[in-house]
Amino acid sequence: MVVVGGGIAGVSTVAELRKGGYAGELVLVSADAVPYDRPPLSKAYLAGEKSLDAIALQHPDWYADQQVLLVGGTVAVAVRPEVGEVELADGRVLSADRIVLATGGRAVRPAFGEVRRDAPVHVLRDVADADRLRTQLVPGARLLIVGGGLIGAEVASTARGLGAEVVLVDPLDPPLAAAVGTEVARWLHGLHAEHGVEALTTTVETLLETRAGVAVQLKGEPDSREFDAVLVAVGLVPETGLAEAAGLETSRGILVDSGQVTSHPSVLAVGDCARLRDHRRAEHWEAAQRDGARAAATILQSEPLPATAPWWWSDRYGLHVEGVGEMRSADAEHRTVVRGVVGEPPFAAFTLRGERVVGAVTVDDPAATKAVRRLIDRGVDVRPADLADPAQNLRTLLRR
Ligand SMILES: Cc1cc2nc3c(=O)[nH]c(=O)nc-3n(C[C@H](O)[C@H](O)[C@H](O)COP(=O)(O)OP(=O)(O)OC[C@H]3O[C@@H](n4cnc5c(N)ncnc54)[C@H](O)[C@@H]3O)c2cc1C
Incomplete structure (x- = not known):
């Protein structure tokens, strides 16, 4: 083999x-x-x-x-x-x-104009990428992050922790709505500004290598901006x-x-x-x-693992975010239920189709993720009021 x-x-x-x-x-x-x-x-x-x-x-x-x-x-x-x-x-x-x-x-590397291979324009997929990027994350360094998805947001948080000045651009407002639902995505994205990151809803038109770093023309801005390094985190x-x-x-x-x-x-x-x-x-x-x-x-030729709802995690600004199943915007078939208050961790948001949970995102509440995953896997019917009540132990809903 x-x-x-x-x-x-x-x-x-x-x-x-x-x-x-x-x-x-x-x-x-x-x-x-x-x-x-x-x-x-x-x-x-x-x-x-x-x-x-x-x-x-x-x-x-x-x-x-x-x-x-x-x-x-x-x-x-x-x-x-x-x-x-x-x-x-x-x-x-x-x-x-x-x-x-x-x-x-x-990692995807879009062609944003002419930049040499050794220009300080980074992607992040392997250790060599991380080592190169880290040498530039010094106090006061100006970092542009292109892409506000999970990896872009994590790097923004890490770079701020290392003292870098960070600008983050993404054409979506808010990014990640498809993964975590609009309300949670908006709150998560808002954390950037709270931690001193300039988060802009725009895209990069061109990157130009300069002696000092990279000159970046952002769409909708009259002048280009100078950065010491750029991270492209777009997929x-x-x-x-x-x-x-x-x-x-x-x-x-x-x-x-x-x-x-x-x-x-x-x-x-x-x-x-x-x-x-x-x-x-x-x-x-x-x-x-x-x-x-x-x-x-x-x-x-042995018994395969039973199917289970997909699960992921991500960390930013000291908060632990987890997603399970599939989050959907509210529509004729789906509704959103929030447990606790969005923005006051721990909290969770769920997508329900009828009486069934199909997806959830939790912040600082891994136990809730675990319980919800089982609710999804077992197809248990739940009452939205029980899900929404932080005093209700989600595991007890499994017994229904
Ligand atoms: C920066 C970063 C942060 C992430 N954070 C999270 C997270 O918080 N939570 C989460 O759920 N997921 C996260 N992910 C995603 C997760 O790491 C990936 O989904 C996972 O690594 C995929 O594993 P893989 O083995 O399929 O591929 P990879 O991890 O990419 O491994 C593939 C390996 O194959 C090697 N390879 C390729 N071609 C060849 C070849 N021809 N011969 C030999 N070797 C070859 C590659 O060099 C590589 O080492 C993150 C990913 C990145 C990059």
């Missing part, structure tokens, strides 16, 4: 295979010498509070203990499922009965190159079935690079981890 890609999806695949009793050879090809976790890259790692060792997905000894051959620091350049081969950049060819692609994605492109070259079906991701199998029966795909047919890609940590477990179950 050869797994290509050492993010959470790839590492979870090999871990779950061993846990499930897979006794064959297992090779993990990882571009990084030792696989590490990505969420801290915009939080504690970027802030300098955690080292690379501290964010390793597994202790380096774990791979040998689990009899996983970690081929680190190199990439696969071709997969040939019809002959069962994976070719590495260093010329080695690995043989594989089955191949699992766990190649993640790249992810799934890494599908190996799959495409191998003739696998791709469309905004490597297309997979519910067992993570691609259009070739001996190739599976997991995590941010994969997309379940007729669904959106999740692009969240736990979804990638669960993909790995599902792929392992397919390979082992």
